[in-house]
Amino acid sequence: MSSTQRKRAVRKAPGERASEISEAARTIALEQGLGSITLRNVAARVGVASGLVAHYQPNVEALVASTFTGIVSAEAAELQATLDGMPSARGQLAYLLDTLLDSSRLDVTAVWVDAWTMGRRNEALAVCVRDQMDAWQAMLQGVVEAGIAAGEFETSDAASVAWQILGMIDGLNAQALVRWDGVNDRGTHLARAVEGMVGAARGSLQQLGSSQG
Amino acid sequence: MSSTQRKRAVRKAPGERASEISEAARTIALEQGLGSITLRNVAARVGVASGLVAHYQPNVEALVASTFTGIVSAEAAELQATLDGMPSARGQLAYLLDTLLDSSRLDVTAVWVDAWTMGRRNEALAVCVRDQMDAWQAMLQGVVEAGIAAGEFETSDAASVAWQILGMIDGLNAQALVRWDGVNDRGTHLARAVEGMVGAARGSLQQLGSSQG
DNA sequence: AATCTTATTGATCGATTGATCAATAACGGC
DNA sequence: GCCGTTATTGATCAATCGATCAATAAGATT
Secondary structure (H helix, E strand, O other): OOOOOOOOOOOOOHHHHHHHHHHHHHHHHHHHOHHHOOHHHHHHHHOOOHHHHHHHOOOHHHHHHHHHHHHHHHHHHHHHHHHHOOOOHHHHHHHHHHHHOOHHHHHHHHHHHHHHHHOOOOHHHHHHHHHHHHHHHHHHHHHHHHHHHOOOOOOOOHHHHHHHHHHHHHHHHHHHHHOOOOOOOHHHHHHHHHHHHHOOOOOOOOOOOOOOO | OOOOOOOOOOOOOHHHHHHHHHHHHHHHHHHHOHHHOOHHHHHHHHOOOHHHHHHHOOOHHHHHHHHHHHHHHHHHHHHHHHHHOOOOHHHHHHHHHHHHOOHHHHHHHHHHHHHHHHOOOOHHHHHHHHHHHHHHHHHHHHHHHHHHHOOOOOOOOHHHHHHHHHHHHHHHHHHHHHOOOOOOOHHHHHHHHHHHHHOOOOOOOOOOOOOOO
8 A cells, every 4th residue: 555655755864865875876877877877766766756866966967977986986996905915917917807807797897888978978977987997097007017027027018008908808898798698718818818918928817716618 | 041941851752862861860870979860860960850750760769770780881891892802811900900990980989889888778779789790700700710721820719719809999999989098009009919819920910001100 | 634642741749857946844953 | 842954855847859640742643
């Protein structure tokens, strides 16, 4: 009787409600894409009137932009924390490639692709996309430079190589978004490609103990 | 006075009008993205009432799908024709990489990215995207296999390598869509990556006479 | 010249969107 | 217990979208 009936939502502290809205937007983005972030969608998920979402956000564009940044930067921070605990640059790079190609990351890839498209009409989002790309490139560049310093890699332009690796990962993931079959040993082929770029020996980036189909 | 006034459009043969509509949709897609293909946008470009566009198309989704296929397949056909005139697989692959990374192709890349996003909600488009990806992969696989047969390349899985190269190109181009600066010698780095994958000697895919910044 | 076919119009409908705002009610301070 | 702040509501507006269809008129056929 009252299951679909909507009562007045309990009054909460602004900070808490703002968090709920951010989290709802995040969930929607991962499940249905950034384009499904609407005032009504987010409000329904929180169990609140649409006007309240607008009350906590300057506009929808900003909510989309901050949601994108939240998803992508959190993943970067988590990955960086893992890399920090690894000794060799070779191991870091191998782990990085293996992790970023994992199929469980398809939802994040979809967010990236959405962001590329929507960024053309949402300037605030476009700025966030560029920032996050820079952050990811910086993380990769750090690994490459560490490898050069350790004598594991050999490249004249670590920055460009980092950009290339990032682009390759994005492309392969976007491809998997539409067509996940047909490609065997994604990790192996990518590892060989990166080996060629960083001047590492063939097979030196091959993850040994990881699962590979 | 009468510049913005809309007179009744001259009556044309169905085939001719259909072509005009297709071409208008194509232009809009390249200039503003697949998402800007609307009944009213296309109609305005042709100089015709919106209802006429609907009259020539089952629905907008189909127009978007066919426009995507038209743009992408035409480019593939043109590239294939050029490749057919080249003797060595090494030269074909080098030319292919160089051509597909050209910045003048940004508009086509934007169409691809749009298609990946919209394909999640437009099943007809999703089918076309998969078809075109298959076609491009087949073209690349042909080059790789020719190189293997000629003893220029060495790979156990030409199909997978073709997928990987395609994904890399897409990713690098999508990246350039948002951030075109910061990367030096895109062609050089990609060439090295591909050399690593196909087992070609370092520098053997380097385009000699081409322009590189 | 009369008639038929159909290319073309544009008003119209229902959905969906972001945004706005007066009204309401819950909570904290006094 | 009273009052003021403000979290919350939901109706509302203007845009934009795809789709539909009766009305119109241009060209072909006879």
